[in-house]
Amino acid sequence: METDYEVLLRQNEYETNEKVSRAARIVLYFEFLVAILCWLKIFDLQTSIVNGTIAATVIPLLLPTVMIDILHIDEAWVKYLLIGSVTAVTGIYYIFLTFQVLLLFILPTIIAALYLEKKILYFCYGSTVLTILLSHFVTGFYLLQPWIEPFKGVKVIMLYGAFPRVLEYLCIAVIINILVSHCRKYISSFSSFQEEKKENTIPQPxxxxxxxxxxxxxxxxxxxxxxxxxxxxxxxxxxxxxxxxxxxxxxxxxxxxxxxxxxxxxxxxxxxxxxxxxxxx
Structure with a gap:
């Protein structure tokens, strides 16, 4: 017999998969909006960088829609693939746009928190830290916008760019972890109360x-x-x-x-x- 708590968590996982799919499409919409502003010369960004960013991210951003809304795959491993896709996109953004998109590194963790599951959160923490380090490492060799990036060279970028940003991210990750733990505890307590109330209630006709x-x-x-x-x-x-x-x-x-x-x-x-x-x- 399943408890209300287990039912709630499973339903939340299914619904969150759909929300991640929608969130990925929203990111893609904003990406095209920024591209249009660049093409109109409102933003000062080279066309090659804009086109390269879109080409590199359109598949991972559409993957959640294909998996959830088209193929309707609901296996347990799907959520890891969804979070991995969004995390990869943040790394691609940094390679092309550097510090202009630093805020987006937190996006996968916010999405992962919706699952209220520690395993997917820890997976997201690890994959995001790895993405930050790898994307910074790549820019040490292939810096597409050297005129706006304050750091030059692999050693300097890793020391003064990647590591401080990893520490900042981990600080935010700890806070998110506390919030998720609080939500899980609240739901569990409420479920236990409801189960106890149900056991102590005279059976309904x-x-x-x-x-x-x-x-x-x-x-x-x-x-x-x-x-x-x-x-x-x-x-x-x-x-x-x-x-x-x-x-x-x-x-x-x-x-x-x-x-x-x-x-x-x-x-x-x-x-x-x-x-x-x-x-x-």
């Missing part, structure tokens, strides 16, 4: 959840997958339906259950199936 018996077989199948924390895209993949059709089913389920919040619905359905059909997971 069957009519309280009997609404499922008024649903069609396909609606009950959608309910089972919602209780597992699946997103609409994942439900569509498993039931061989379109995402639009699944959205229609979910709307009907909202109406029949009277619950409009998906997380609340998932928790209620999970409890129902655990109590009435423990083998559904």
């Amino acid at each position: 069957a009519e309280d959840t009997g609404i499922l018996h008024t649903m069609t077989e396909r609606e009950r199948e959608v309910c089972r997958l919602i209780s597992y924390g699946c997103t609409n895209a994942q439900i569509a993949k498993q039931l061989y339906l379109s995402v639009g059709t699944v959205k229609n089913y979910v709307s009907v389920i909202y109406e029949k259950t009277g619950i409009k919040d998906r997380t609340a619905l998932a928790l209620k359905l999970n409890r129902y199936f655990n109590e009435n059909d423990p083998g559904h997971m």
